[in-house]
Amino acid sequence: MQRFVCEQNIAHFERLLTETADPTVQHTLHSLLASAKRELAMLNSAQSGADASPLELRKRRQVDAAAIRQQFQPEFDGSPHPYMLLDPGPGLVIVDVNDAYATATLISRGDVVGKSLFEVFPDNPEDPLADGVSNLYTSLRIVGETGRAHAMRIQRYDIRDPRGDYVERHWQPINSPIHDGAGHLVFLLHHVEDVTAHVLAGRSPGASTLKL
Numbered sequence: 001m002q003r004f005v006c007e008q009n010i011a012h013f014e015r016l017l018t019e020t021a022d023p024t025v026q027h028t029l030h031s032l033l034a035s036a037k038r039e040l041a042m043l044n045s046a047q048s049g050a051d052a053s054p055l056e057l058r059k060r061r062q063v064d065a066a067a068i069r070q071q072f073q074p075e076f077d078g079s080p081h082p083y084m085l086l087d088p089g090p091g092l093v094i095v096d097v098n099d100a101y102a103t104a105t106l107i108s109r110g111d112v113v114g115k116s117l118f119e120v121f122p123d124n125p126e127d128p129l130a131d132g133v134s135n136l137y138t139s140l141r142i143v144g145e146t147g148r149a150h151a152m153r154i155q156r157y158d159i160r161d162p163r164g165d166y167v168e169r170h171w172q173p174i175n176s177p178i179h180d181g182a183g184h185l186v187f188l189l190h191h192v193e194d195v196t197a198h199v200l201a202g203r204s205p206g207a208s209t210l211k212l
């Protein structure tokens with residue numbers, strides 16, 4: 001029922017946006033739309049994750065997952081680029097992050113492993129138009145359904161500092177599947193590059209338009 005309500009609200013808000021030119025009404029509708037999409041993404045993430053495979057098939061892959069992980073773990077750990085490894089099943093549980101990812105996102109590796117992705121990285125509650133959760137979930141779902149990597153557009157996705165305060169961040173995310181020998185989805189690999197400095201430089205007075 002909750003999913004149905006979210007889907008109906010999204011359809012209604014999108015339709016209303018096409019019917020009004022009032023800036024105040026549009027801003028309100030955009031905020032409501034962002035909230036409804038976030039709620040739907042959270043529901044879908046918790047209930048089905050990004051893997052459309054039957055539950056029994058997912059269970060049979062668990063043994064393969066450990067062996068597959070051993071194959072790339074040294075490169076994962078040693079990479080200077082930020083990577084996060086996700087279980088594609090319900091909850092999108094964080095399997096691991098490398099040191100570069102922990103540094104870039106101001107987290108501790110040991111504190112996030114085993115937690116749900118959006119528990120660790122929620123949208124900034126002070127930004128009513130925040131769409132990081134819904135856009136990231138959509139990308140991960142695309143990877144799960146197509147079996148192919150998906151490059152997102154530059155995404156604003158604020159993160160919490162050690163005090164719990166949100167700080168503005170802009171990212172270039174790429175999400176990729178990791179399959180077993182039979183082609184079944186085992187992990188999702190989330191890669192980001194912090195492009196905040198470039199985005200903010202493009203806003204500076206007198207700066208030339210920055211194309212990314």
